[in-house]
Amino acid sequence: MHDSTVRAHRPVAILLSTYQGAAFLREQLASLAAQTHADWVLYWRDDGSCDGSASIVAEFAQEVGAGRCRAVPGDRHVGITASFMVLLRAVPPGHVVAFADQDDVWLPDKLARGLAGIGDASSGRPALYCARQLLVDDALQTIGFSPSVRHLPHFPAALAQNLATGCTILLNPAAAALVAASRPPDDTLHDWWSYLMVGAAGGRLVADPVAVVLYRQHTQNAVGAPRSTLRRARLALRRGPDSFMRLFRHHVAALLDQPVPLPRQTLADLARIAAALDHGTPARLLALARLGRLVRRTWPETMLFRLWFLLG
Template identity: 55%
Template sequence: MDERSGGQGGRTVETAADVTPVAVLLSTYNGARYLPQQIESLLQQSFRSWSLLWRDDGSSDETATLMQAFAEQAGPCRCPPIQDQDGHVGIAGSFLSLLRRVPPDTIAAFADQDDIWLPDKLRRGVDALAAVPKDVPALYCARQRLVDENLAPLGLSPYRGRPGRFPAALTQNVATGCTVMLNPAGVALVAASQAPAGTLHDWWSYLVVSAAGGQLIADPVPVVLYRQHQQNAVGAPHSPLRRGVMALRRGPDEFMQLFRRHVDGLMAYRHALSPAALRDLEALHRALSGGLLSRLQAMRQVRSLIRQTPAETLLFRLWFLIG
């Protein structure tokens, strides 16, 4: 347990945040090259009240062996054993499987196998989430220091301020998974949902928390070295111009298929959503099964269906009308 100095006579004083445990969720897949540095960065965290829940998603390299060795060395308190017979389930399935194993009254922190956490990464997230009422679901995310595979600096990720609330969350994911932390109410909310095929754990968590009327927290301070290499599952966000060019090359089909699955997935979880989010979802659901006129009506009704820049919003609306 982490302690802060304070009070009279130099006595240590524990804050509410200090006694809130964190479960670090690590899904691994052929990550042996970078994994030791990530594990070492966990051990260097200034916040000490954390445990590690991990599962391997079917690696063919030494990843599972490395993780098993760490678990044996760390012991069951730091790295509790979990029984997992799911096999290869993909990124989202693997992380959500871990999320459902988080103990009650525990914060969850997603971790990627190839990054390096800065020492105050957990501390900043825990302190931010401690300010949210316990019954309100909350998601914390932060900026990243971008580095190449050898840790050479590449710059900072963009800071966009407060993440877009629902329904803007349907148009774009701005919660980078390696920084995402969920408070206990957020853990329970997302763990009880069923993520649609093709989504990612961070975007789905962002969607569910925002659609339920939860609190979204964006930290302008970078908390991880976010390694960029050819094996990245997603990688850092590109400039608006490059994102636009890439989007035009891909066309609307892939994006709109996922948009539909997100809408359908949230509709299936309607009992957990806010009335305002449900109204917007119902309008979008009707529009997606209708023609051009119904989609134009939905766009007029759901006015905050926007992306980060006007140009990106224009492209999204075009795709929404024709996709």
Template identity: 55%
Template sequence: MSTYDGARFLDAQLESLVDQSHRSWSLIWRDDGSSDDSRHRVRAFVDAARIDATDRTDGRHLGITASFWALLCHAAARAEAEGAIVAFADQDDVWLADKLARAVAALGEVDPDVPALYCARQRLVDAQLRDLGLSPDYGDLPGFPDALTQNVATGCTVALNPAAVALLRRTRPPLGTLHDWWAYLIVTAAGGRMVVDPEPVVLYRQHPDNAVGAPSSWLRRAIAALRRGPGAFMTTFRVHVEALVAHRALLDASSGRIVMRLSRSLRRGRLSRILTLARRPRLRRRTRSETLLFRLWFVLG
């Protein structure tokens, strides 16, 4: 768990960790240079609840992705030695009591030599934990190259088996991306498994300070995409493609060919991009309208 100026929501999240039905866990956390009393709240709670915890706080502000990645790399040795899974925990959510148990059970069904990423739906709530409904369902099982068009692995639900942690430790997320999206990209592009839980496992708090947040309908997602415009989207798309090219040695053969083809296409004209789309029908987003918008931006961008 990485904290940053999240004191007002931290107690509820920490209490939900203690209430997990899966009891064998430990907390690895760092504060990312908060100006409020986030780090003091975590330390006080850890001491009072006698939680097995490792504090990696060093006073630096790294940003959300780098902070989580530093924690992931620290956890990697323990995951490998103990066969433990690693789960991302946001500071402002509330985990349902069976969150860890469901992740452990689901990942336990995967061959331990295969990198696997677990993610699940969320119960969306407002800042006061009032119900806003369920997050959208996953539809067709997501994977690569769909992972390039949209992140469906919501970080507050993500858990990784030891093989996935070892794989991710060998990478470095590019600037401008988030830790959960990069994990989703690498695991699927390397031929790993996506394990999708259709049941909600967290209360995903929606408030003005969310790093991302979760639009609750296809219409809201479409409106949000239009407001962002093609520039921001295609910048992220290009960054991800080139970062995957740089990590091509970790990808499976099919994914390696796809990222090289996309990289060449993005350097060429619109005709090349149209041909690429014709050959890559799986470059999709969650809905048909979002997919059409993505394809338009890909050709124009």
């Protein structure tokens, strides 16, 4: 992926939802201003902070000049996903969209690499780009890299695991319109839901093995990034199957009840999964056999997911 592949004038709408983010917000905003692809507009919304986050973004808006930052109304706390959906629906048609977390630092070529990755922004086929992250601590000292993902599995594997980290995601205009028109379940996250919608619609999924973000790991992370398969497995075992399978069911139900049309094969796969979940182990075993693509990133993770699918 090279910057030279980015030729056309393509405005990027950067979406930033702030909530009690004053501690790290200035460094993130400075990294937006330092992007090599300078054709961007920041759409931001404060989700009910009381720590001065909104004032920090307002100061940044004055520094970068008129028209570069657009505040989206609403100061009531609605949560991460709902706040990002408000932002996404405020973006005019035709924009590439990039999600931004309030506590990270973008590397200078993040937007340029993302634009090169998704290709022709005028394509009518939805496309989602995501990338690797360099994990850092509170003081931006290196911890290590996130696991390398060289390709994103297509639907229905996205139901089993989210591999698209939100702070790296870019959506082409078709994907942005698709996700904006959708109805996510209340307990999902905006990045997983975007990955699900674009994959379920038969869109193009692009994974960049190069890190584009300093992904800050600290005690207030909404999600964070476990550094190894073993640690992810330990955390998954500690959480247990209940919360995962509850969200799995909600994702299946929400995808079956979307206002946007999905391909016939996607709907058939969803109906088969939903029917299996309403019946016992034999029906679930049959569904797993027929849906061989319902897997996670590694073999041990897939085995754990399948056990939970059979029991939950």
